[in-house]
Amino acid sequence: MPALTSDTLFTRALQLIPGGVNSPVRAFRSVGGAPFLVKAARGATLVTADDRELIDFVCTWGPAIHGHNHPVIKAAIAAALENGTSFGTPNPSEVEMAELITRFVPSIQKVRMCNSGTEATMSAIRLARGFTQRDKIIKFAGCYHGHSDSLLIKAGSGALTHGHPDSAGVPASFARETIVLPYNDAASLDAAFTANPGQIACVILEPYCGNVGFIMPDAGYLAAVRAVTAQHGALLIFDEVMTGFRLHKAGVQGLLNEELAATHPAASSSASGSELSALNAQLPFAPDLTCLGKIIGGGLPVGAFGGRSDIMDYLAPLGPVYQAGTLSGNPLAMAAGIAALRLLEDDGSGTSPYTRLDRLGRQLRDAVLAATRAKGIPAQVPQCGSMFSIFFTATPVRDYATALTGDAKLFARFFRACLARGVYLAPSAYEAGFISTAHEGPAIDRACEIMSQAIAEL
Numbered sequence: 053m054p055a056l057t058s059d060t061l062f063t064r065a066l067q068l069i070p071g072g073v074n075s076p077v078r079a080f081r082s083v084g085g086a087p088f089l090v091k092a093a094r095g096a097t098l099v100t101a102d103d104r105e106l107i108d109f110v111c112t113w114g115p116a117i118h119g120h121n122h123p124v125i126k127a128a129i130a131a132a133l134e135n136g137t138s139f140g141t142p143n144p145s146e147v148e149m150a151e152l153i154t155r156f157v158p159s160i161q162k163v164r165m166c167n168s169g170t171e172a173t174m175s176a177i178r179l180a181r182g183f184t185q186r187d188k189i190i191k192f193a194g195c196y197h198g199h200s201d202s203l204l205i206k207a208g209s210g211a212l213t214h215g216h217p218d219s220a221g222v223p224a225s226f227a228r229e230t231i232v233l234p235y236n237d238a239a240s241l242d243a244a245f246t247a248n249p250g251q252i253a254c255v256i257l258e259p260y261c262g263n264v265g266f267i268m269p270d271a272g273y274l275a276a277v278r279a280v281t282a283q284h285g286a287l288l289i290f291d292e293v294m295t296g297f298r299l300h301k302a303g304v305q306g307l308l309n310e311e312l313a314a315t316h317p318a319a320s321s322s323a324s325g326s327e328l329s330a331l332n333a334q335l336p337f338a339p340d341l342t343c344l345g346k347i348i349g350g351g352l353p354v355g356a357f358g359g360r361s362d363i364m365d366y367l368a369p370l371g372p373v374y375q376a377g378t379l380s381g382n383p384l385a386m387a388a389g390i391a392a393l394r395l396l397e398d399d400g401s402g403t404s405p406y407t408r409l410d411r412l413g414r415q416l417r418d419a420v421l422a423a424t425r426a427k428g429i430p431a432q433v434p435q436c437g438s439m440f441s442i443f444f445t446a447t448p449v450r451d452y453a454t455a456l457t458g459d460a461k462l463f464a465r466f467f468r469a470c471l472a473r474g475v476y477l478a479p480s481a482y483e484a485g486f487i488s489t490a491h492e493g494p495a496i497d498r499a500c501e502i503m504s505q506a507i508a509e510l
């Protein structure tokens with residue numbers, strides 16, 4: 053029997069699965085057409101059900117930093133599989149994973165594994181509320197923190213792409229406990245704390261936004277967020293599900309600490325106010341809690357959240373905040389994640405993957421900027437390391453409102469032109485792009501060529 057094509061399979065999927073997809077961002081609703089089905093992925097390449105090969109800049113929405121089906125990760129999963137798929141008891145690989153995470157990310161003293169980024173953020177919010185005994189939380193427009201009720205408000209790409217900034221089914225009474233503010237605006241954050249004295253449990257944010265396109269913070273913004281949360285006794289939660297291990301071994305907080313150490317060598321011993329914990333006093337910059345996912349699963353379903361020991365010890369069985377998971381710390385997922393993290397320290401190439409990924413990111417950004425300039429199309433291409441976005445707008449993008457100035461129709465045409473030539477970008481004007489180490493060499497050169505051609509013909 054001949055293999056079914058993408059179109060035949062997707063028609064069937066539409067009858068059996070809502071919208072034909074198991075996560076709405078996979079649908080092509082905002083770029084037009086039907087999604088292709090992928091039957092295999094290796095390195096920088098996706099192979100569709102129709103045997104088309106595509107250079108992939110979605111990287112399974114972030115996890116595949118080493119490229120698809122990396123032989124070391126595959127071998128680690130195969131080795132773990134020999135011993136069984138799930139034990140329902142503590143297992144040795146969980147301890148190894150916890151050791152790796154706490155070593156990579158110094159602000160994490162204790163960590164709890166779960167099964168997705170959504171679980172990580174949802175649990176971190178509950179923990180922050182339990183620890184502070186306060187109910188309100190602050191999030192920022194365009195930041196996505198998974199799909200739990202309190203966080204699914206102005207949550208960026210997935211909802212935005214389909215024209216519903218907020219989800220139906222979230223009770224108004226829940227939404228009232230979530231204050232939504234503009235990102236990159238320290239004054240509005242100050243004002244929210246003043247207007248809600250003693251009521252705010254935590255501020256959660258993507259330190260670099262990746263779910264409304266890629267947006268970086270203004271200089272000093274994250275330090276201001278840290279200062280105001282500490283001043284008001286609210287916890288600061290960094291949602292590094294996307295940025296964790298992607299931009300730096302220690303996430304955005306690692307980048308910030310390197311910057312601070314370079315500019316103020318004394319900061320680490322003196323900067324913190326009396327409100328900050330002993331831990332925060334040791335690091336120039338430390339959130340109270342950090343959420344992780346994506347890369348730590350090495351392509352299998354994993355999430356984690358961690359931070360100060362005194363806060364983490366509020367979790368059951370030690371403390372009153374309940375959180376659990378039948379498959380949490382799953383040995384196959386731990387094996388894949390541990391292998392992925394170890395490769396970030398040393399993938400045998402002799403140069404840090406982050407240095408090489410940044411080179412690829414700059415090459416792509418420069419190519420797109422040159423092509424748009426030549427064509428006379430206004431564009432913003434924010435890029436840091438292996439994350440980037442292409443906004444077709446003359447307005448510098450620094451928050452949700454400015455992201456929306458991007459020309460989504462032009463993006464859709466650009467997306468289709470790239471896809472027709474063999475480059476797969478995320479099917480939405482409001483998503484970040486991801487590069488892997490497997491893009492080094494011919495893939496990145498070819499992709500830059502294709503994207504430049506696509507722009508020239510817009």
Ligand SMILES: *Cc1c(COP(=O)(O)O)cnc(C)c1O
Nearest residue numbers: 168169170196197198291293294
């Ligand atoms: C992907 C993502 C999540 C949700 O993770 P899932 O594993 O999809 O539940 C949460 N926060 C951020 C910043 C993300 O990018």
